[in-house]
Amino acid sequence: AKDSSGKTSSFNIGSYNTSIVSVGNYTSSSFTVTGLSAGTAQIIVQNSAGGPSQTVYATVGGGTGGISVGETNVTMSPNSSYTVSVTPTTGVSASSTNPSIVSAYVNGGLVVLNSASVSGNATVNVWNSSGGTAQINVTVSSSGGASLTLGMTSVNVAAGGTQFVSVTAVNNYGGTDTFYAQSQNTYIATAYADSLGITVEGRNSGNTQVIVTSGSGKSMSLYVNVTAGSLASPQVQAPMLDYSTATPRVMLYWYDVAGASNYEIERANTNDWIFTGIGITYFGTPQFADSGVVAGSSYVYRIRAVAGSTGPWTETSSIYVEATVVDYPTTAPTNFGGNSNVYEVNLYWDYVPKASYYEIERKDMFGYTTILTSNYTSFTDFDLSPGTNYWYRVRGVKGATDPAYWSAEFYIMTKALDVALLPAPTIYTDASYDNVQLSWSYISGASYYRIEKWNSASYTYDLLAEVSGTSYADWSVSSNAYYEYRVAGVQVVDGSGVVGNFNYAGLYTDVNPNTQPPAETPPIHSYYGTGTTTAYVGWYAVSAAAWYEVSYGTDYYNVLYDNGASTATVYTTYIDLSGLGSGSYNYFKVRAANVNGAGPWTGIYAVSTYTTMYEPAVPSAPYVSGKGYSIANSSIFVDIAWQYVDYASFYIIERSADGGTSWGSLGTPTSTTYRDFDILSDVTYQYRVRAANDSYPNPTGYSGSVSYAVPVMMSVEIGFH
Template sequence: MTLGARWTSLLLVGLGSTALLTACSDQPLEPVIEAAASGSTVQPPSNAKVAAPSPSQIDISWQVNSSNEAGFEVWVALTAQGTYSLWITTAPNVTAKSFTGQNPGQEYCAKVRAFTALGQSGKVRAYSAFSTSACATTPIPAGPSKIAARPLSSSYVEITWSNDIGFAVSNFRVERSTDQGATWATLVKTDPYTTRTVDFGVAAEHPQLCYRVIAIMSFGESTPSKVACTTPPSGPTNLTATGVAGPAIALAWTDNSAVEDAYQVLRAPDQVTFTVVATLPANSTSYRDAGGSPDTRYWYQVRATKDSGFSDASNTANAVAATQPPAAPTGVDAYPGGSTAVVVIWAEPSTNEDGFRIERSTDGQATWVVAVRADASQTGFTDGDRASEQPVCYRVIAFNGLGDSPPSNVDCTTPPAAPSDLVATTVAGNEIDLTWTDHSAFEDGYEVDRVDCYYDDYNGYYCYDTPLATLEANVTSYRDQGLPTGVFVTYEVVALKDNGRSDPSNQAGASSDLPPPAPSNLTATAASAGQIDLAWTNTSTTPEYIAIERCDGGMGTCADPAAAWTFVAWTDLDATTFSDTGLLAGATYTYRVLACTPGGGACSDPSNLASASTP
């Protein structure tokens, strides 16, 4: 074997084995190539085992069968048939090694051989045969722990978990099952820092909603977490609160859930800061709260609980744990809110009422019936479906759990019938005359309103009324004077009674200007296959715009009062000619023109008709 001038080879014999030493002349005692012994000088280890106690660790052990080994080599492959590579060299008498930082879900196979040192330097090794290989697979990491699912309302579920995988997580995948775990679907995929999500829009009382979480890592996925299930309960409804003797407040509600664990009663002194004051068994529908201060108003809500979560809250109800009946309301005022409605308002001098009872009389206060019951926060009520022209009286009584207050003062009113047949007529001098029909025998007077309408992108189309005049009862006309030139004004009229008002009349409008005289001598001449030229005479002495209108057809067709006319264009001020272009060839068209005052004012009657046919 030729190695070159600087290399020397030596065959060693007679040491119980034969070894080939190859060395470099620069370092004669440092072998560069080590060769296995050709005889058996060290016994191979046996009973090699590989264990994977965690997703990131493998333990390799073996049995030592020799007493003269210098150490052991542990060779590892990623499959039983894979390529083995040296992982570590140990000291003699070592029987096990552990390796951490391994990949989960990976098979690891190991075999071990012993070696002994030869020669003066001990740099030459004689190797035993390899042990039988052994394999083990690191387990997949367990899914996130501490998973919990709880309702946040009757239609939301909160899912939480802990990020304790022990490996770098890329994402968490939250899965939901609606069939008790038979099938699973992805609800959401979160970032690695999120350990909470909310399932929106679920159905209350769903038989069961189950959730699990899977961690996604660079090398694969964890096993699914444990499963957490819940059912959002339906919220209670129809909560009422009534002050009762004690003093205390009696609560009652409707139980709408079949899955709740319990009910929570919440109380607030200010309609905002609710705190739990009682937890009641499932199916509860009432509670008596004696824990508040006497003669103090409290607001209440009730909610069903489930799996440490809760349903939608009930409506809010309030009451006072009163020690005496409330004082009588004062300042009752009744006035028409239209021709068939009455508005009733009052003042509350006491603070311990549970509500108000508004009573109505239509027979001169001989008898009273309840019109409505209002809660303690109300100081007004609109009584609809009243008959116009019919007197009606009202009184208000406050109540709590200890009884009624005395009745308030009585106030009466009569909803007046609405005026009708409103007509607006332009007269000379920029004035408009209004007339209407009076239908009421009870009105205190009439109010004339101007109606202004607008449009914008935010509000859309809207109108509001501006009062122009207040007139005495039975008046049926009014003249609006001093109007600017060229405006169109819309009006309505209402009857007044006891600081209230009837329904409005119909609306009527007119221009502030008398219409100009109609243009005359209109002619139409075909100028080309697509154009007809018009000419006319202005007969007005004031500036005016001309509105051009066209009818498809000849004079006979378009003279019919039912003929369809199309607006074509406005001319410049005081124009006497116009060219209508873009017409069809071989078609007959009829025209008329109208003179209109500037600013959207009045328009004249139409001119004479003129026809022409394009060639």
Template sequence: MVAGVLASMLAAQPAAAVGRPGNLSTKAEPTAVVLSWRPVRGADSYHVQISTTDSFNSVLWSGESLSTMATPTRLLAPGTMHWRVAAEQDGRVGTWSVGKFTLPRSKSPVLVAPADGAQLAQPDEAVLLEWESLPGAQAYQVEVDDANGDWIDFKTAVTSLTSYAPINATPGGTYWWRVRGILGEGNLTPPSEARSFVVGELPKVTLKRTEPLLEDVVLEWDAKPGAVRYEIRVSTDDDFNVITDQRYVAGTRYSPPVTYDNANYWWQVRAVNVDGRAEEWPSESERIGVFRRHWPETPSLVWPQDGSAMTGDPFLEWTPVPKASGYEIQVGSEPSFSSSATFRSCSTNQTTFTLKAFRGTRISPGGCEPFNGTNYWRVRALDNHGSATARVNGVFSSIGSFTYSAPSNTAGTTTPALVTGQRVLLAGTRTSSCIGAVGAEPCTEIPATPVFDWDPVPGATYYQFYLAHDVKLTNMVDNYGDLGNPDSLVSTTSTRFMPSGSLPDTQAGEAYYWYVRACAPGAKPSPCSLTPTSASHAFQKKSAPVRLTTPADGATVADWVTFGWEDYLATNLAWTAGAVGAPGQAALQYHVQVATSPSFTSGTIVDDRRVDQTTYTAFDRTYPEGTLYWRVQAVDGSDNELTWSSVRSFTKQSPAPELRSPEDAVTVSGLRGLRWKPLIGAKYYDVEIYRNADTAASPSNRVAWAQNIRQALFTPPRPLCRRPRETARRRPRSCPLAVMRTAH
């Protein structure tokens, strides 16, 4: 009975209170907090809370621990924190034990390089910002400001590495930078110290020496890494107040498309970077080039012989001059040529000039008609370079003389007979000729505009000249009149005619057709023979093709391509085809074409340019990589484009970037940037990184890439591969990578 009563009394007693944890302690670091306490006997678990107030109205974090320690699973802001812990036993929660701690501010990243105020020479010293790893940081925020360093309008970038390469650092600019650690949940550490760096200007351009006297103007300079183009300017004064030529050039060689006049010139070049920034124009004397453009060649007089009497067909002839697009002839009554009233002047594209020509049926002197008695004459070459108003004058020849007496031709009283003895030749003193009568053997491959010659007709005082594209003379050549309008026809009192302008080449199957009609004013029943119904003679004009010199056919070239060819006059003087000999024709200009197809069809031409000289380097474009084709044709003094040269090919193959670091097949722990040697002429770089040493560039293995990088450095925005944790059964493996870079 006693035992029963005792058991009833024990069952009625209340359960013992749950104890309170004691000896609360805190270990607080910026990125981790460890809370601990003394255990409560019989406790099953513990409840933990953290708040910014001692009333715990707002709980920042709460959790449950089965041990006597707790670590918050979220980052806490620096400052004073209140925390409490209560034990739980058999579903009952005891009284809270309260503590507090102060969470210190996070440390800032420690900057490593570049040093404060560093001067980074371009393009070799690429901008790479580096700092020490910060414990607890999940990533880093890099902040870059301009020269003001006021941190008002700055740029930011996030990376999980401890280095960063700004891609838009402009040469010549000053920048400030600092780094914050990203701790998670948007929490940032205070910024590191701020440092500045200066991106150096591009290297100064060094001019290559030019000869003091230049006939073909070719200006060259040394290439500078980091320069994507160059700016050149040319002036006729050393202060560059009057600019003759100024333009951007893609390469390191410039030959003006239009010939400079004969004068002294000063020139200078500066490099331009990818942002279009260039240094101030240099003032150092060693960086200013000077030359004199001159054109010393003079024609030599050939006919008539000096002091002789001009008999027969009156004509003038002289030797051709290289680069001449035409010639000016002056014929005067006195040798000093002191007044325009004492001499007559005219021009021609040829080296033979026939006198006594006029237009229509009224005979009248004009042009360079000689004076009765002693005449003096001289010739100079002209380079009109595509413009009749802006020309370069050559040096006058020596002065020759001849005597001339106007013929006393008496017009016949009957209609003149038909003209005979027609032939074409290349100059007045040449003996090689071609007849080319219609219906007989034609004159083929006449390489230049010919002299038209025929026998005199008794009683005829002048001749009408017809030149057409068809045998029926219905389609007259421009500037040669109309069959139905005698006043529009070219006429001459001579039995020889040399056009002042040049005729275009004939196309396949085509020809020029010509006819000469004798006339005698006052003759009966008609002053001229009957109007022709068809031409009597014909010829085909096919000029010599330009001879290419460089590059050789099939050559491989890098960067900028320089084309060269033989001077067209030299080509013509060596011409052996045809029956009339070699012509003395020079070129007004040259037409250069570069294409991706040997047919030069529309859409395949990548460059189409006219130039004055026998060399050309593209200055306003860069050619695509691969096989390209090129050809050149001469343009004569009348702006006719002549026969194309043969077609040559070349392969444009720019050098690949040279890798610098890391070295090939090396194992690195923490990649601090990929570096390569700056490539001459490169504007941007593209980088691709592949795992498993994949050099075949399989898309599945690509782990990082970037395009349009402006410096020879790249830092991936995140680790390239994650290494598995080492265990007793698994060791970490390396992550072999293949890096590919291209420049453009």
């Protein structure tokens, strides 16, 4: 309001329907209207200095209008963009009370905030036609904090072409931040991020935006204009026969063509070579199943990309439809996905019929590399880098020479490590002839400590132990030998251990004053066949033993007189024997040893293998055999045990935390016990078991389940003087 001289004047509120709205929160330049009940009211605003009045029309919908924003307080750097989610996603408007500080508009389900070059405060009002309102308080500040900068704010790219845009992201600690990119319309353009920036790929003519968001929550918009480009011909694979359905069908696979919106598929019989259209698929679905084939006929196919115009045809090789069953996988794994934390990615996919195992590959700048072959439909990729993009694919395989089909590529980013690393501890050492004593200074913020030992064979530091205290004794040493160690504090972030800075120490062990080998024979506690050529043998530890030696074979006297028998050395109290005679008795004996020599042999034992590996029977229900708290692991645990099952080489133990609605695999132990450290206080878990072997790696029969209710745990801190 202004007076006749142009100076600011006050204003008055005239009549309005007080049952529909109320008016309050007066300032020199604004007032607030609050909806009370559904209806329409007129609010008369009058200039106190005289002059014209104006009418505000207030329409109040039923209820609050159901509008909400994801954040109500936002801090931005000058000349930056930021997005806030809003619900509902349609019929919503936004405006800023101070556009010179920050402007605002709504794009889909996001309120887009663009700051100017100056610092200050503003309020962004968000509303919809149903009377719902919300506010976002915005502070624009150039001092400190996270930031996000794009090398350019708009790009032009042809359909089928790419454009790289550099990105600079800074976190709240002043270090490099992670970021990701999301296209608002993937039909027009797609975008993906790497450590240097983002790459925009044109799909079809049109305009869209790519939203770039940092790990600290900063975001900016990149405006993309895609012009028409030429389409490439699809790169196709050889056609495949699929007999998994009632009638045979031919499976076609190819790679997506940049800029394509869909694909046309035609088929011809090699008797006449007349091509006829049989189907259309869309971009992102580069495959087609042809069920209109007849056994005893040969066919050839051709495929082309379409996006307004059409690209050139690509013709496949011919395929003969046989009437016999194909005994290998004919489809790619489906529902391939996963989740991640700071240092690992958890992957899972659907079972592929007729697959004996799965190959998982990970892609880096040099291409795809096989990282695992597995019998299971899940996998955890460990020891990854925080805030890093990873690409994966998986396929089911029957035999090394059989056809196999890759899944769609799965992309995921590990969570950012937005935390400072812990400092290195001070290490103190002492040694005897048979152990090394390590201790170190306490580090504030450490959840536990990681001890690693130098491996001179592989030239790497290997994990030795993870402990909650500040000392550790290494008994896996020899006398008069040099050893190197390193220790670091570990803090837990988002469920993952973040290893801090290491400190290093090295020392010699003493000369061994003892000259005697172990005097006892190892007590054998269990032995049984686990396959047609494999068996398990276990024994109890004996004093002074550094390792154990096993002699075994199919001939009793060869084992008795050490004449041609096989031998093995282990540092555990068990061994999985292999290469035994099938369906017959095999003989073994065990003795303890150390650097001074070997102790006496046990008697000779006979263990039988199986002639044929049948599917193991369903195990009886497991039972809780123990529970407690592990100081070494700093966690509570429960021991689960079950009865041995004939023909079982290993067991699949599963757990449910929701009353048996969903189950997850814990592992595949070869023994009949499992210790579960990963349990939470005041949660009831259920456990069940399947018996399996190499011939039957995925048996269908589950045991009954056993429940264990973890008691409520209380942490008590005790201090000493």
